[in-house]
Amino acid sequence: MNRARKLYEEIGAEAVLTKKSYLRLYLTGFESSAGYVLSDRDKDVFFTDSRYTEAARKQLAGSGIEVKEMERGMTIDDYLVGYKQLAIPFEQTLYPEFKRLSDKGFALVDSSEAFTQAMTIKTAEELARIQRACDIAEEALQKLKGELREGMTESEAAALLEFHMRQGGARETSFNTICCFGANGSQPHHESDDTKLRFGDPVLIDFGCKVGGYCSDETRTFLFGDDHKHTEFKKAYASVLRAHNLVFEKAKAGMTGAEIDAIARSALAEDGLDKYFTHSLGHGIGINIHEHPTLSPRSVQHIVDGMVFSDEPGVYFDGQFGIRIEDSCTMEGGRVRSLMTSSKELQII
Numbered sequence: 001m002n003r004a005r006k007l008y009e010e011i012g013a014e015a016v017l018t019k020k021s022y023l024r025l026y027l028t029g030f031e032s033s034a035g036y037v038l039s040d041r042d043k044d045v046f047f048t049d050s051r052y053t054e055a056a057r058k059q060l061a062g063s064g065i066e067v068k069e070m071e072r073g074m075t076i077d078d079y080l081v082g083y084k085q086l087a088i089p090f091e092q093t094l095y096p097e098f099k100r101l102s103d104k105g106f107a108l109v110d111s112s113e114a115f116t117q118a119m120t121i122k123t124a125e126e127l128a129r130i131q132r133a134c135d136i137a138e139e140a141l142q143k144l145k146g147e148l149r150e151g152m153t154e155s156e157a158a159a160l161l162e163f164h165m166r167q168g169g170a171r172e173t174s175f176n177t178i179c180c181f182g183a184n185g186s187q188p189h190h191e192s193d194d195t196k197l198r199f200g201d202p203v204l205i206d207f208g209c210k211v212g213g214y215c216s217d218e219t220r221t222f223l224f225g226d227d228h229k230h231t232e233f234k235k236a237y238a239s240v241l242r243a244h245n246l247v248f249e250k251a252k253a254g255m256t257g258a259e260i261d262a263i264a265r266s267a268l269a270e271d272g273l274d275k276y277f278t279h280s281l282g283h284g285i286g287i288n289i290h291e292h293p294t295l296s297p298r299s300v301q302h303i304v305d306g307m308v309f310s311d312e313p314g315v316y317f318d319g320q321f322g323i324r325i326e327d328s329c330t331m332e333g334g335r336v337r338s339l340m341t342s343s344k345e346l347q348i349i
Contacts, residue, residue: 257299
């Protein structure tokens with residue numbers, strides 16, 4: 001049974017209409033910039049245009065999802081005639097679209113929760129795509145480390161890393177690569193710029209790529225040469241690494257996101273660094289780089305087997321440096337397993 005059929009049966013509405021691109025991707029596995037998935041009691045149909053018809057029919061052959069090219073001059077409304085009840089994702093629907101469908105007389109049902117629940121637990125195929133994206137990202141970083149040179153800019157380093165990820169088989173990046181040299185690391189979401197790498201600089205790189213529509217997410221912090229002026233940096237790094245590793249040791253399936261966040265936050269507090277940990281421990285990873293579940297002080301969601309999420313404690317000292325260590329992880333057999341294999345011990349390159 002394909003995902004569109006499963007979601008239709010879960011929602012229980014007369015028809016389910018899905019327009020949002022990442023939700024269409026989840027239902028069909030086919031990437032496109034436009035289209036609709038419409039499911040009713042009898043069938044699941046992916047409506048698209050001539051740009052995608054041939055490729056969609058080839059990819060979706062045997063999936064149980066019919067591909068129809070929308071006739072020129074027609075809109076999706078022309079294919080909704082006869083339905084009285086329609087499920088759409090309220091959270092992903094702009095008000096004008098919601099009002100238009102409502103004014104046409106449809107009884108609207110929210111499909112958002114069904115999508116959230118389904119997408120939070122990854123299948124073996126989804127996990128394999130995320131794992132491959134992690135592998136490519138790690139291989140790319142290793143190549144970049146051998147290419148870093150004094151005088152190289154953050155933007156140049158980010159571009160090289162992205163090149164290596166695409167060369168390794170990635171379709172695109174998961175998000176804009178964050179490359180920070182020196183004091184720029186104190187900004188968790190610094191935008192890579194023309195800052196030049198200097199001997200002794202801390203380097204923080206937050207990056208990831210997509211394979212088959214699924215993301216990886218990783219952050220590594222290291223030193224570009226050791227000028228023996230980094231005593232506080234090294235102490236803070238050891239504290240962040242301990243907080244990161246304790247999640248693997250202590251987190252168990254069934255704990256809430258807040259309880260797992262507290263493992264890392266409490267470890268940093270023991271070293272007096274918790275006030276410098278200014279963001280949540282983690283977020284869900286899948287088709288989107290940020291999705292359910294969340295691992296934050298306010299998260300009441302229980303983390304269970306099959307979920308994929310980040311473990312990324314960090315500390316940030318204004319105008320000095322920042323440290324973040326992040327793995328993409330999954331809950332498996334009741335314990336947290338990293339999807340990354342590279343060393344997280346402090347490296348000096």
